[in-house]
Amino acid sequence: MIYGFVCHALFAVAVGAMIAAMFFGMSRSFGRVPAPWSWVANVALLIQFPVVHSLLLTGRGRAMLGRLAPRGTGATLAPTTYVIVGSLQLIALFALWTPTGTIWWQAHGPAxxxxxxxxxxxWVLLGKSMLDAGLSLxxxxxxWVALLRGRRLVFPKMPTTGLFRLTRQPIYVAFTLTVWTVPTWTPDQLALALVFTAYCLVGPLFKEARFRRVFxxxxxxxxxxxxxWLPWPRRPRSRSGKRCEPTAGRVRISRRQG
Structure with missing residues (x-):
């Protein structure tokens, strides 16, 4: 129960820190590292999230998650531990960032x-995509709920409904939208947006590899x-994987008399 409380408290703090920090374009934070070391610190904070988050989706990463939980509960608590680690990473990124102090653009009035x-x-779209993927996961x-009830850990079925009917990665698409729709733009926010967008394009490949093994x-x-990624319309494919071409119909040619 305490493990679950810690997980959800950290998750709430991480989401709140991210919403607030990006709203101001990463111009307000607690980081105070002097230049030029502030750049080194910020790059380290920026890189650690996508790298560690992706590695934890691999086989070795899942084994590591099992060792982080209390002895004998690692396998069951792996989803909870994964969220705890990710939340701590986000809190570190958004709370310890050292702002450059430069503001390029800030919306006012109707803008x-x-x-x-x-x-x-x-953010609403991100919440909806998380709901479609399975909010408990x-x-x-x-x-922690499975452990508390003494039940075997059962993961949700492969998500195919809701926003997952439009794109295989609605969470990553919505996450990308959050970093590009902020009302304040700074060099800090641009760096964050570029790195997170690259992560949202490449990172899901690790998850899809696991889904392919499981399903x-x-x-x-x-x-x-x-x-x-993007919900572009696609032509249907046959079982062989080839695109189905439309059946050619007869062309009726009429002769126009003068």
Whole structure:
């Protein structure tokens, strides 16, 4: 129970820190590292999240998660531990960032209202995508609730409904939108947006590799019909993987008399 409370408290703090810090374009934080070491510290903070977050999705990463939990509970608490680690990483990134002090653009008046609406919509979209993926898994409650009830850990089924009917990675797409719809732009925010966008494009490949191992043909069939990232319309594929071309109809040629 305490493990679950710690998980959800850290998750709430991490989300709040991210929303607030990006709203001000990473211009307000507690980091006070003097230049030029502030650049080194900021780069380290920026890189640690996508690197560690992706590594924990690999086989070795999952084994490491098992060793971080109390003895004998590592396998069951792995989803909870994963959220705890990710939350600590985000808190470190957004709370310890050293701002450059440069503000390129800040929305005011009607522009501020529009940007706040876009920013809020991106976060709502992220929440919806997490709900579609299984909120218990995304928030870490899946692990500690199973342990508390003495049940075997059962992961949710492969998500294919809701936003997952439009794109295989709605969480990463929505996450990317949050970093580009902020009402304040600084060099700090641009660096964050570029790195996180690259991570959101490449990082899901690790998750998809795991899904392919777990769900096999079911995942392959889903991946053939739903685009990886942007929900562009796709032509259906046959079982062989070739694109189905439309059946050619007869062309009727009429002769126009003069």
């Amino acid at each position: 501020l209202v529009v940007m706040i609406a876009l920013y809020a919509s991106a 995304q928030t870490g409650s899946l692990g 096999g043909a079911g995942w392959d069939n889903y991946a053939r019909s739903v685009p990886y």
